[in-house]
Amino acid sequence: MIKVGNTIHLELNNNDEEKKRFKSKILDHEGNQVFIDYPVDQKSKKPSFFLEGTQFRVWFVGKDEAIYLFETEVLGKDEEKFPMLVLKDPGANNYVRIQRRHYVRVEATIDVAVNSQSNKFEALTTTTADVSGGGFALILPDDHAIEANDLLEIWLAIPYQSGDIEYLDIQAKAIRTFRERGRIKGSFQFVNIGETKRQKIVRYCFERQLLMKRKEKI
CATH class of the missing domain: 2.40.10.220 (predicted glycosyltransferase like domains)
Incomplete structure (x- = not known):
């Protein structure tokens, strides 16, 4: 379901009044790990770096043109080939599917x-x-x-x-x-x-x- 090359959107789970949102690209997917480029802050347009355990709400568009949402956390970094952030994939059974052009009630x-x-x-x-x-x-x-x-x-x-x-x-x-x-x-x-x-x-x-x-x- 997760496709390498797709854009992925992230919202930082914290208690700040202003929610911080980021955009990245899926570089690889293996088992319960998703490898993404360092997320870019949608306001500052600058790459951001996060510690292991940082929690996000994530969504991406699947092959069926539906939006998939799940919660995740940073598992670490992978810099063997080039800098990547490693996120936990909770599995497709834990994704929330949102049909595009239709609002969830x-x-x-x-x-x-x-x-x-x-x-x-x-x-x-x-x-x-x-x-x-x-x-x-x-x-x-x-x-x-x-x-x-x-x-x-x-x-x-x-x-x-x-x-x-x-x-x-x-x-x-x-x-x-x-x-x-x-x-x-x-x-x-x-x-x-x-x-x-x-x-x-x-x-x-x-x-x-x-x-x-x-x-x-x-």
Whole structure:
């Protein structure tokens, strides 16, 4: 699945507010080891060097044009032929596969504040039922006044595994409301969302998928 020559993206797992991201190239793959060129910082454009045990979240594009995500750590360096960083390959069974052009939808309870852009109803607070990079579903009160095509201003409090919380102000359009298991839900699509905000939501979805994979193994 991992192909020599492919580009690989890395995000440093730390507690910094600003996540550091890097880009590299897969130079070799043997057993549970992936050999990559020294990662280049996407901001400074300079090569970076990391100690054994440094942890990353990694993703790459597979032959099937899907995105594969996994968590890894630095096993060491290999400088016999030319400088390479050695990463641990957790195995294909531990990859999270993301179909390109389709956003992963995960069940998630995220605190939300909802405002009507046309002042059709008073602001309300609720939680999500699920979320993806393209939109979300909300738990709605029985007396809600939201209708299809209503434009809303949404505040999401995105909780990451690091303990950080990202507050996002996003426009959304109501698609439909429905009753499920005794509760009223509404499905919503993001409108005019910037790529930076979308990537923050996608990152949260990735973390949720990895967490659910770990729980399945317990």
